[in-house]
Amino acid sequence: QYEMVKMLTLPEGKFTVVGDDDQSIYAWRGARPENLAQLQEDWPTLKVVKLEQNYRSTGRILKAANTVIANNPHEFEKSLWSDYGYGEPIRFSALRDEEAETEWIASDIFHRRLQQGLQWKDFAVLYRGNFQSRILEMKLQSLSIPYKVSGGKSFFSRSEIKDLMCYLRLLVNPDDDNAFLRIINTPRREIGPATLEKLATWALKREQGLYHVCDDFALSEVMNPKAAEKLQKFKAWLDAKRQFCFGQNSLQAVQELITDMDYEGWLMQNASSPRIGEKNIENIWQLVRSIERMLEKQEDEEEGASDLESVIKKLVLLDMLEQQQEEDDSDRVQLMTLHASKGLEFPHVYMMGVEEEFLPHRTSIEEDNIVEERRLMYVGITRARETLAMTQALTRKQYGERIDTTASRFVDEMPQDDIDYLGIGIQKDEAKEAEVAEASIANLRALLD
Structure with a gap:
């Protein structure tokens, strides 16, 4: 593209180019910030106009962005400034694990909206990889916070999650014909459309319901006996799982539901690539882990009692709420990757997982290519107009093991006087917490009035 532009502008060399080397975050798509440096060599009379006034963010946010990006080499030095005031401190919250991290973000969004009379669309949560949104989506749904995943699929809309959810729906409600039709041949059981049509007529x-009549004695009279036997076998298998599910080893039953039908093998066989297949498999086990956490929470709240049926019903309700939210695009929290956020702006921004090996990414660290990751940090910071919060999960589960994390080196590069450190190991400001609580109560009263 650069060479083409060069040829098109010769011999006069009259053209205008607009760019920002600090926001060049698409090297893997061919973006080269070095092109800006090449301009001065190819056009010696180049006139540079610096657009340094920022019409988006507060002074404190811009100061943090300027300080971080100053660690990168520059062909054209610049320093953003704003006349929107200095603004609130940047918050950095260190939480116990990814569960606590997402709990903090979801709760903070909920309370800030209440305290300040904001809209859901005023908030955005940014992360390095789409996989980070999975647990957050669960937390937002548990608080009935509407959200939209941009630049990626929401968790419940993924095909493999829909499949597993339909199995769970059928376990708690055998009358769910829609769930039955989705999973009767997933994985493939050689039960074709003609068989299902005859089954529907008989039901x-x-x-x-369709599931109830799968083991009817007279079914072999209205369809091929082999097809009737397959339906009967499927119902007997799922009936056994239902009894096991609602016993003492309910979580184990869900795990065996997946392994018995070799659903992992099915996903790998039907994936467009081994990498996609592995991601799909990770998603279904993420759902299982969510069920495990919900069961544990239920035990804590109800003193030892846990009920898989109520957990599945809650998941089904969350799934239904998400479908309703997808139909209403007017007022929702925005979830997206840092790459997808480029060019956008939001009043209140949360950056998740600001940790070594996430941001900067492990691959960039290994390849000693930190400069583009620093530009990605710069883009994330400058998406915020009024407030910015960053989070770190002190431990994360990776590859089946729980590991300790380290805060991103980019946090150390920010002006420390502009950061409020929160979370584990930080002394609470009780006066400030009381002030926040009073503000919440005042807003609740205003809503009721």
Whole structure:
């Protein structure tokens, strides 16, 4: 592209180029900030106009961005400034693990909206990789916070999650014909459309659900006996799982549900690449881990009692709420990767997982290519107009093991006087917390009035 532009502008060399080397975050798409440096060599009379006034962010946010990006080499030095005031301190919260991290973000969004009379669309959560949104989506749904995943699929909309959710729905509600039709041949059981049509006709005649009539004695009279045997076998298998699920080893039953039908093998066989297949498999086990956490929370709250059926019903309700939210695009919290956020702006921004090996990414550290990761940090910071919060999970589960994390080196590069450190190991400001609580109560009263 650069060479083409060069040829098109010769011999006069009259053209205008607009760019920002500090926001060059797409090297893997061919973006080269070095092109800006090449301009002065190819056009010696180049006139540089610096657009340094920022019309988006507060002074404190811009100061943090300027300080971080100053650690990168520059062909054209610049320093953003704003006349929007200095603004609130940047918050950095260190939480116990990824569960606590997402809990803090979801709760903070909920309370800030209440305290300040904001809209959901005023908030955005940015992260390095799409996988980071999975647990956060669960937390937002548990607080009935509407959200939209930009530049990627939401967790419940993924095909493999829909499949597993339909199995769980059928476990708690055998009358769910829609769930039955989705999973009766997933993985493939050689039960074709003709068999299902005959089954539907028979179920209508018996005034029962499709699943209930799968083991009817007379079914072999209205369809091929082999097809009837397959339906009967499927129902017997799932009936056994239902009994096991609602016993003492309910979580183990869900795990065995997946392994018994070799669902992992099915996902790998139907994936467009081994990498996609592995991601799909990770998603289904993420759902299982969510069920495990919900069961543990239930035990803590109800003193030892846990009920898989109520957990599945709650997940089904969350799934339904998400479908309703997808139809209403007016007022939702925005979830997106840092790459997808480029060019956008939000009043209140949260950056998740600001840790070594996330931001900067492990690959960039190994390849000693930190400069583009620093530009990604710069882009994330400058998406915020009014407030910016960053989070770190002190431990994370990776590859089946729980590991300790380290805060991103980019946090150390920020002006420390402009950061409020929160979370584990930080002494609480009780006066400030009381002030926040009073503000919440005042806003609740205003809403009721």
